[in-house]
Amino acid sequence: xxxxxxxxxxxxxxxxxxxxxxxxxxxxxxxxxxxxxxxxxxxxxxxxxxxxxxxxxxxxxxxxxxxxxxxxxxxxxxxxxxxxxxxxxxxxxxxxxxxxxxxxxxxxxxxxxxxxxxxxxxxxxxxxxxxxxxxxxxxxxxxxxxxxxxxxxxxxxxxxxxxxxxxx
Numbered sequence: 726x727x728x729x730x731x732x733x734x735x736x737x738x739x740x741x742x743x744x745x746x747x748x749x750x751x752x753x754x755x756x757x758x759x760x761x762x763x764x765x766x767x768x769x770x771x772x773x774x775x776x777x778x779x780x781x782x783x784x785x786x787x788x789x790x791x792x793x794x795x796x797x798x799x800x801x802x803x804x805x806x807x808x809x810x811x812x813x814x815x816x817x818x819x820x821x822x823x824x825x826x827x828x829x830x831x832x833x834x835x836x837x838x839x840x841x842x843x844x845x846x847x848x849x850x851x852x853x854x855x856x857x858x859x860x861x862x863x864x865x866x867x868x869x870x871x872x873x874x875x876x877x878x879x880x881x882x883x884x885x886x887x888x889x890x891x892x893x
Contacts, residue, residue, distance in 0.1 A: 726754045726797075728776045734758035750780060751788040755795065773797055781841045783834065786811035789818035793827035801833045803841025 726734035736753030740746055758776065762769040777799045778784075784792060784800060789811025792800060800812065800819065811818040812832045820829045 726758050726776050726778050728758075728772055733761040733772070733776070747787070749785065749788050751778065751784055751792065754778070755791065770796065777801065779836075781844055782806050783810040783812050783814055783832075784819075785809040786816055786818055789816075790826065792830060793818060793823070796828045797830055798828070799831050799833075801836050803836055804838045804845070805834065 726732070734754035734757035736750040736755075736757065738750050739748035739753055758772065759769055761767075762772050773795045774797075776797055778792065778797055778801070780800065780802045782804055783802045783806040785806060786809060802812070805814045807814050809815060812834070813819070819832050823829075
């Protein structure tokens, strides 16, 4: 996040290591901006109204809403977020008429987009040590009488149990 040609907040996605779904790069950077304002005894709202966010991927709906509430006027991003984008890919939180939800903001999409995509590809090729272990499912359950079946997998993470209930 840049204010008066000075980087006042940086962030990266910390969701996996903190196990906190709100720790997107934008939120981490916003924390730093608010701390910067506090340290320098600046009015955070005034600073936010003059701050530009540069981010690799289009902000998600949650982050776009937060940026709007904090009155960030301008966002520059690399590639679109086709699954969760809040600046036009899924919803246009950035510019839709949403009364009492802060101020709309302008976006420049596609800034260094190829580089952004390559960074994401590199990130997703890495093994994530914090990701939950996938649950193994049986391909099919065929009861002898042909009755419908529910398969329930549950229990504590280290002691998963499996229950098969025939519906009849």
